[in-house]
Amino acid sequence: xxxxxxxxxxxxMGMTNKKSLxxxxxxxxxxxxxxxxxxxxxxxLMFVYSYEKLSINxxxxxxFSPECPNSSLLNLHLHALQPEDSALYLCASSQDPAxxxxxxxxxxxxxxxxxx
Amino acid sequence: xDSVTQMEGPVTLSEEAFLTIxxxxxxxxxxxxxxxxxxxxxxxxxxxKATKADDKGSNKGFEATYRKETTSFHLEKxxxxxxxxxxxxxxxxxxxxxxxxxxxxxxxxxx
Numbered sequence: 272x273x274x275x276x277x278x279x280x281x282x283x284m285g286m287t288n289k290k291s292l293x294x295x296x297x298x299x300x301x302x303x304x305x306x307x308x309x310x311x312x313x314x315x316l317m318f319v320y321s322y323e324k325l326s327i328n329x330x331x332x333x334x335f336s337p338e339c340p341n342s343s344l345l346n347l348h349l350h351a352l353q354p355e356d357s358a359l360y361l362c363a364s365s366q367d368p369a370x371x372x373x374x375x376x377x378x379x380x381x382x383x384x385x386x387x
Numbered sequence: 388x389d390s391v392t393q394m395e396g397p398v399t400l401s402e403e404a405f406l407t408i409x410x411x412x413x414x415x416x417x418x419x420x421x422x423x424x425x426x427x428x429x430x431x432x433x434x435x436k437a438t439k440a441d442d443k444g445s446n447k448g449f450e451a452t453y454r455k456e457t458t459s460f461h462l463e464k465x466x467x468x469x470x471x472x473x474x475x476x477x478x479x480x481x482x483x484x485x486x487x488x489x490x491x492x493x494x495x496x497x498x
Contacts (some may be wrong), residue, residue, distance in 0.1 A: 277430075302484060313476055313488035327484060361430055366486075370492065373419040373438060373482045378431040 275379035277362050283385045286352060292382045293297040294362030302326075303345040304376060305337060306362040313359055320345060321368040352386045359383055389414040393477050395491035400467055400496050408462040408492045410451075410477035418479040420444075420453055420460040425474045434462075434475070464491075467496045 285291050294303065302321045304316035319327035320339040334356075336348040342367045345362055363376040394409040412420065423431040435444030435462065437453035442491045444451050445463045460477060477489040 275430075310476075311491070311493075313478075313491055314486075316485055319484050321484065342498075363431075368484075373480055375419075375421055375432065375433050375436055376486055378423075380430040 273360055275364055275377050277360075277379035279382060280380070281383045281385075283387065284349065284352065285387050286354075287328075287360075288352075289348070289350045291349065292347040292360055292362075292384075294379055295343055296364040296377070297343055298364065298366070298377070299342075300364035300366050300377070301342070301368045302365045303339065304365075305345070305347055306361040306363065306378075307387040308361055308381070309359050318347075349384075352384075354386050357384055358385045389418065389479060389481050389487050391477050391479055391487055391489035393475075393492050395490075395492070397493040397495055400494070401471055402468045402496055402498050404496075405469075406464040406467045406494070408475055408477075408494070410460045410462065410489060412458050412477075414458075414479055414481055416481055418481045420451070421478045421480075422449070422460070422462050423467070423478060423488075424457050424477045425476065425491075427473070430458055431476065436478065469492070469496045469498055472496045 278293045305317040308314040317331045318337045323339045338346040359381045360382045362379040365376045390413045420437045424433040424434045435446045437444040440455035442453045451462045474491045476491045
């Protein structure tokens with residue numbers, strides 16, 4: 272299994288809703304990442320987990336809450352989002368822990384989030 | 388800080404034309420370099436990579452050579468197809484766990 276999966280594919284939520292995005296990889300990778308991508312822009316790093324511990328938080332607002340329950344699973348909990356948070360949310364993983372990795376990251380297909 | 392600069396698009400080519408997308412970088416140390424491709428409505432796929440100077444990455448007819456003297460990693464393909472229409476991102480990692488992307492270049496190939 273050489274892929275990163277993400278669910279759901281699409282999500283529409285109101286500003287008062289609570290929802291979660293899910294990401295899985297079964298490649299034995301030690302680092303997992305959340306990115307946000309706006310249309311026609313490159314992905315922007317949000318969070319990095321290395322060995323299931325949060326190692327990088329790129330000053331993301333607290334309405335985004337990451338969680339890494341085990342080495343294969345990464346969640347992003349969403350609460351009280353704003354319309355400007357609408358974007359494609361991408362998950363990625365890499366074989367080596369984040370601080371020692373010069374290797375590639377493997378990306379999932381993304382969750383298209385719309386906040387009304 | 389580290390950065391990646393890509394040629395601005397969109398790039399429009401006819402099928403079977405030669406493709407070059409320029410990419411230059413600024414980095415301390417010896418970063419790894421990547422090209423990712425994003426098809427409409429999809430995530431990013433790794434197209435090719437190079438981890439040291441003079442390495443040539445290749446995949447699906449695409450090639451790029453890590454040129455340390457010119458700090459470049461230009462993407463080339465000898466004969467593009469309609470199915471190559473996508474957004475191409477050049478990226479580097481200095482080994483911190485962060486991927487630093489260029490702005491992306493949209494390629495449109497017409498039949």
